[in-house]
Amino acid sequence: MGVLARATAGQIAARLEHAPALPPHRRLRGPEAGLVMVRGRQGGDGGPFNLGEMTVTRCSVRLEEGGLGHAYVAGRDLRQAELAALLDAALQLPALRGALMAAVVEPLAAMQAAAVATLARKAAATKVEFFTMANMRS
Amino acid sequence: MYVAVKGGERAIGNAHAWLDETRRGDPALPELSVQQVEQQLGLAVDRVMAEGSCHDRGLAALAVKQAKGDLIEAAFLLRAYRTTLARFGTSEPVETGAMRIQRRISATYKDLPGGQVLGPTFDYTHRLLDFALAAEREAVPPAAEAEADPTPMPRVTELLAREGLMRREPADTTEPPDLTREPMRFPTSRAGWLQALARGDEGFLLGLGYSTQRGYGNSHPFAGEIRMGEVTVEFTPPELGFAIELGEITVTECQMVNQFAGSKSEPPQFTRGYGLVFGHGERKAMAMALVDRGLRAEELGEPAEAPAQSQEFVLYHCDNVEATGFVEHLKLPHYVDFQSELEKIRTLRKGGGA
Numbered sequence: 001m002g003v004l005a006r007a008t009a010g011q012i013a014a015r016l017e018h019a020p021a022l023p024p025h026r027r028l029r030g031p032e033a034g035l036v037m038v039r040g041r042q043g044g045d046g047g048p049f050n051l052g053e054m055t056v057t058r059c060s061v062r063l064e065e066g067g068l069g070h071a072y073v074a075g076r077d078l079r080q081a082e083l084a085a086l087l088d089a090a091l092q093l094p095a096l097r098g099a100l101m102a103a104v105v106e107p108l109a110a111m112q113a114a115a116v117a118t119l120a121r122k123a124a125a126t127k128v129e130f131f132t133m134a135n136m137r138s
Numbered sequence: 139m140y141v142a143v144k145g146g147e148r149a150i151g152n153a154h155a156w157l158d159e160t161r162r163g164d165p166a167l168p169e170l171s172v173q174q175v176e177q178q179l180g181l182a183v184d185r186v187m188a189e190g191s192c193h194d195r196g197l198a199a200l201a202v203k204q205a206k207g208d209l210i211e212a213a214f215l216l217r218a219y220r221t222t223l224a225r226f227g228t229s230e231p232v233e234t235g236a237m238r239i240q241r242r243i244s245a246t247y248k249d250l251p252g253g254q255v256l257g258p259t260f261d262y263t264h265r266l267l268d269f270a271l272a273a274e275r276e277a278v279p280p281a282a283e284a285e286a287d288p289t290p291m292p293r294v295t296e297l298l299a300r301e302g303l304m305r306r307e308p309a310d311t312t313e314p315p316d317l318t319r320e321p322m323r324f325p326t327s328r329a330g331w332l333q334a335l336a337r338g339d340e341g342f343l344l345g346l347g348y349s350t351q352r353g354y355g356n357s358h359p360f361a362g363e364i365r366m367g368e369v370t371v372e373f374t375p376p377e378l379g380f381a382i383e384l385g386e387i388t389v390t391e392c393q394m395v396n397q398f399a400g401s402k403s404e405p406p407q408f409t410r411g412y413g414l415v416f417g418h419g420e421r422k423a424m425a426m427a428l429v430d431r432g433l434r435a436e437e438l439g440e441p442a443e444a445p446a447q448s449q450e451f452v453l454y455h456c457d458n459v460e461a462t463g464f465v466e467h468l469k470l471p472h473y474v475d476f477q478s479e480l481e482k483i484r485t486l487r488k489g490g491g492a
Contacts, residue, residue: 039232126255
């Protein structure tokens with residue numbers, strides 16, 4: 001679910017073009033936007049405090065053939081939340097799980113990992129390499 | 139007392155139409171998109187999310203555009219919008235120790251595990267206006283990359299705590315107060331004031347933090363560590379019963395390290411002031427950490443005489459939406475109040491002359 005929460009609706013839809021058709025579903029709740037209160041820790045590692053809210057969209061669906069899917073994703077993208085809920089339900093079907101993991105979840109996870117790695121490399125390029133008087137002379 | 143005054147509708151309507159026209163500016167120029175605000179005025183967006191106390195870059199960018207760049211007005215718009223949304227629940231506390239670091243610096247240790255990572259910073263720029271930005275530019279070359287260092291980055295406060303030189307945070311598991319649900323009561327807990335400071339006005343907290351450095355509170359701080367990057371937000375939906383990831387948010391954290399003389403029960407050691415804000419908001423996180431430490435004076439048995447050490451002074455005045463409301467209400471008609479004052483002055487002067 002974390003992978004689908006980090007992807008945009010457009011990215012999920014683009015991957016679904018390479019996947020087997022999803023089973024028909026109907027909406028049980030939502031998609032609807034709301035808030036989650038984000039907590040931090042006092043001093044970074046102490047007791048909790050309320051930092052501030054973030055927008056979150058949730059959706060619950062039921063597959064016509066049976067099976068529930070739930071999604072909570074950061075932001076206000078209703079389509080993303082519905083696709084994530086539908087995929088959550090479909091990924092629980094043994095017949096579809098493998099194909100959907102390979103066509104949708106794994107490629108999105110790889111894209112996200114690549115973006116994370118790029119950011120980490122940019123951060124690494126700004127790491128300070130201190131030199132001492134000794135190696136200044138060398 | 140305020141009196142209902144009719145007859146202003148036409149003037150108000152025309153004033154708002156003019157506001158809309160001035161917001162758009164010269165129609166010969168392309169209109170600014172919300173996406174451009176979000177991407178290219180990112181620190182304004184971050185400040186509005188922090189002080190609006192609502193993490194949503196798109197909404198904050200829209201608020202900045204609608205407010206014509208007035209960031210306090212934009213925070214007000216965001217606070218008003220959040221009241222229209224239902225709350226699904228509360229996240230697990232974010233683990234800033236596991237942050238994916240974009241920036242991490244320490245002013246107390248030169249060589250610390252993971253090193254000093256500058257990130258996208260204004261520090262060390264010369265603060266000379268860059269006229270190249272005023273001209274059409276070719277595509278900006280991508281920033282340099284280097285092999286990422288997998289060394290974990292422990293907190294500076296943890297390094298000191300392991301040596302017994304830093305006071306550990308008490309393992310407080312009580313449900314923190316939420317000032318969006320119940321009005322703040324004094325004295326409030328540290329959890330209560332950290333929420334208020336996290337959404338407090340950057341300028342007000344900066345001034346107060348500065349006052350503690352200049353002697354009004356006597357806090358001798360060091361910037362133990364500042365880190366900025368992404369943290370994962372986890373939430374347990376009641377229908378699932380286990381935590382799922384909602385996504386990632388960028389936050390800035392500051393740990394100030396301060397002296398503490400010790401007490402009857404505790405040896406002399408360092409204590410910390412803590413700042414945590416949505417987005418990339420380093421000045422705000424540092425100011426928040428200074429003021430947090432100021433407010434801990436009583437807990438640590440120090441004299442609490444300075445403004446930054448007074449809960450009521452700091453917490454009643456740090457919210458710019460509340461402050462704006464009370465200052466700007468002075469613009470509302472006070473015709474009857476003023477008439478009564480006029481009468482009083484006239485009467486007094488007649489009496490004095492007799």
